[in-house]
Every structure is written in structure tokens, then in C-alpha cells.
Amino acid sequence: MTAAVPVRAVAAADVAAVEALVAEAAAEDGTGPLSEDGALRLRALAPAEVVPGELAAGVVHLVSTAHGAPGTVTGYVQVDTSAPGDASGELVVSPRHRRGGAGRALLGAARAAAGGPLRLWAHGDLPPARALAAAAGLRRVRELSRMARPLGAGAQLPPAEPPAGTALRTFRPGADDAAWLALNAAAFAHHPEQGRWSTADLLARQREPWFDPAGFFLAEADGALVGFHWTKVEPGSRTGEVYVLGVAPGRAGRGLGRVLAVAGLRHLAARGCAEVDLYVDGDNAAAVRLYSGLGFARAALDVQYRSGD
Numbered sequence: 001m002t003a004a005v006p007v008r009a010v011a012a013a014d015v016a017a018v019e020a021l022v023a024e025a026a027a028e029d030g031t032g033p034l035s036e037d038g039a040l041r042l043r044a045l046a047p048a049e050v051v052p053g054e055l056a057a058g059v060v061h062l063v064s065t066a067h068g069a070p071g072t073v074t075g076y077v078q079v080d081t082s083a084p085g086d087a088s089g090e091l092v093v094s095p096r097h098r099r100g101g102a103g104r105a106l107l108g109a110a111r112a113a114a115g116g117p118l119r120l121w122a123h124g125d126l127p128p129a130r131a132l133a134a135a136a137g138l139r140r141v142r143e144l145s146r147m148a149r150p151l152g153a154g155a156q157l158p159p160a161e162p163p164a165g166t167a168l169r170t171f172r173p174g175a176d177d178a179a180w181l182a183l184n185a186a187a188f189a190h191h192p193e194q195g196r197w198s199t200a201d202l203l204a205r206q207r208e209p210w211f212d213p214a215g216f217f218l219a220e221a222d223g224a225l226v227g228f229h230w231t232k233v234e235p236g237s238r239t240g241e242v243y244v245l246g247v248a249p250g251r252a253g254r255g256l257g258r259v260l261a262v263a264g265l266r267h268l269a270a271r272g273c274a275e276v277d278l279y280v281d282g283d284n285a286a287a288v289r290l291y292s293g294l295g296f297a298r299a300a301l302d303v304q305y306r307s308g309d
């Protein structure tokens with residue numbers, strides 16, 4: 001019998017090797033193995049990136065290594081244990097080291113770190129992830145769709161007027177931070193990731209090269225924020241993203257989401273984006289209907305597996 005693949009805690013000096021492995025896996029699989037959140041948390045471990053007080057507490061980072069060569073990283077898993085009883089993570093093995101037991105070893109270590117149920121994202125719904133999940137007895141519990149539509153110069157976008165008493169403006173970094181975080185938490189109260197965003201999560205995005213307040217729309221009524229549409233365009237990219245769109249629970253169902261969506265799409269078209277995409281939970285029927293009505297169609301699927309119960 002072959003010995004179990006060694007797994008150890010990540011060191012700051014491993015970050016570059018893990019990022020290279022993540023890029024190699026993305027090229028091989030046609031989809032990146034980490035979410036934006038996961039990639040930001042990984043990068044925050046690199047010595048030059050550490051901002052005191054902003055390292056996510058309770059996030060465990062582990063690597064698998066080659067037998068007899070602890071410096072050679074073959075795989076990586078990240079587990080967020082900050083919410084008691086609801087650990088979640090992402091796992092990737094280098095394409096050059098697959099089918100050697102690294103995935104199984106990392107999954108075992110991640111389950112031990114979780115100490116209870118563990119949710120794992122598999123991006124792209126690929127056969128190796130399905131096979132590993134089946135072999136390890138994980139259940140498929142959630143789906144996230146990537147939806148996309150063409151944009152371009154001739155794109156037809158419906159007119160959209162805010163409801164009476166509601167005005168649109170753009171985000172002011174600093175001044176709007178606290179009110180936006182409160183609105184985001186209310187709009188995504190039932191969302192396991194988005195609804196938990198902290199000041200540190202917001203500031204990390206504001207420091208990203210893509211951050212542009214001119215593409216971050218707010219709806220205001222009676223002096224309070226009631227909705228938002230934050231768009232995102234990576235520098236040099238012609239694909240825009242509906243990054244986060246939310247409406248205050250008391251204002252839902254009155255067409256404000258559609259108005260905000262269209263305002264963002266117009267902005268992305270004016271910036272020259274040829275395509276726009278977004279991620280939406282498969283069971284969020286209202287959002288899927290809104291986006292389908294605006295010409296979006298499903299382009300890819302991410303799957304969440306769950307273990308431990």
C-alpha cells in the first residue's frame with residue numbers, strides 16, 4: 001500500500017507556488033479552482049500583502065507535498081472555519097500530480113480542520129470533482145450558475161426609470177461604506193457568503209485595481225440606501241460583471257432590481273464591454289428570472305458539495 005500523501009500548513013513562502021498551481025489548474029480545467037474570496041485570502045498570506053488586522057481569522061490553509069520533498073507543493077485546500085458548525089472551502093490539486101491521492105489527503109485534512117460539516121465548492125462541475133465527491137461520500141447541495149449575455153455597441157437595453165421618490169447615484173468610498181454594508185447584510189441575510197461581508201471585505205475590494213466607484217450604483221429613497229448594483233471590469237478585459245446586485249427587503253418586488261441592473265448594463269456598454277456575466281444561486285428563482293428577462297443565459301455551473309452529516 002502506498003503511504004498517505006503528506007499535508008502541512010501553508011507557509012508565506014509557499015504562496016507564489018500555490019498561485020502558480022492555481023493558474024496551471026485553471027488553464028487545464030478551463031475554469032479557476034478558487035473563488036475571488038478564496039484568491040484574495042490566499043494572496044493576503046504573502047508577506048508583502050499583509051495588512052495588520054485584515055487577515056481573515058479562522059481560515060485554515062493547507063498544502064499537500066511530494067513524498068520526501070516537503071518544499072514541493074502538489075495541492076492546496078483552504079477552509080473557512082469562522083462560522084461555527086458551517087465550515088466551507090475550496091480544494092485543488094496540480095494537474096501534474098492528480099490521481100496520486102493528494103485530493104483525498106487534502107480533503108481528509110480539511111474535514112479534520114472543519115471538525116464538523118464541511119461545504120466544498122467545485123467550479124465548473126467537472127468529472128474529477130464529481131468522482132472525488134462520490135468516492136468520499138459528499139452530497140451535492142447547491143448550484144451556482146454563471147449567466148452571460150453579449151453587450152457591444154448595438155446592444156438593445158430596455159429603458160428603466162427609477163420608481164417615484166427613488167434616485168440613483170454612484171458610491172462614495174468611505175462615506176457610504178457603513179450604510180452599504182448594512183444594506184448588503186439585509187439584502188443577503190440568507191446568503192451564506194455575501195451576507196457576512198465585513199468592513200475588511202469591502203476595503204479589500206476597494207484596493208483592487210478594478211475597483212471603480214463610477215460603476216457602483218446606489219438607489220436612495222427618503223435619505224436611505226434601498227438598493228445597489230456594483231459592476232466590475234478587470235483592467236484590460238472586455239467582459240463586464242454584474243458583481244453584486246441587491247435591493248432592501250422592504251423594497252423588493254417593485255422593479256428596482258431591474259432598474260439597477262439596466263443602469264449597470266448601460267455603464268458597462270458605454271465602457272466598451274462586449275459581454276457581461278454574473279453568478280447567481282440556482283435556487284434564486286427571482287434573480288434568475290430577472291436576468292433571463294434581460295437576455296442572460298446560463299454559461300457554466302459551479303457545484304457545492306457537503307460532507308460530515
Ligand SMILES: CC(C)(COP(=O)(O)OP(=O)(O)OC[C@H]1O[C@@H](n2cnc3c(N)ncnc32)[C@H](O)[C@@H]1OP(=O)(O)O)[C@@H](O)C(=O)NCCC(=O)NCCS
Nearest residue numbers: 091092093098099100101102103104122128129131132135
Ligand atoms: C478533484 C481533484 C481535487 C482530485 O484530486 P486528485 O489528487 O487527483 O484526487 P485523488 O488522487 O486523491 O483521488 C481520490 C479519488 O477520487 C476519485 N477521482 C479523482 N479524480 C478522478 C478522475 N479524474 N476520474 C475518476 N475518478 C477520480 C477516485 O475515486 C480516486 O480514488 P482512486 O484513485 O483510489 O480511484 C482534482 O482533479 C482537481 O484539483 N480538480 C480541479 C479543482 C476541483 O474541482 N476542486 C473541487 C474538489 S471537490
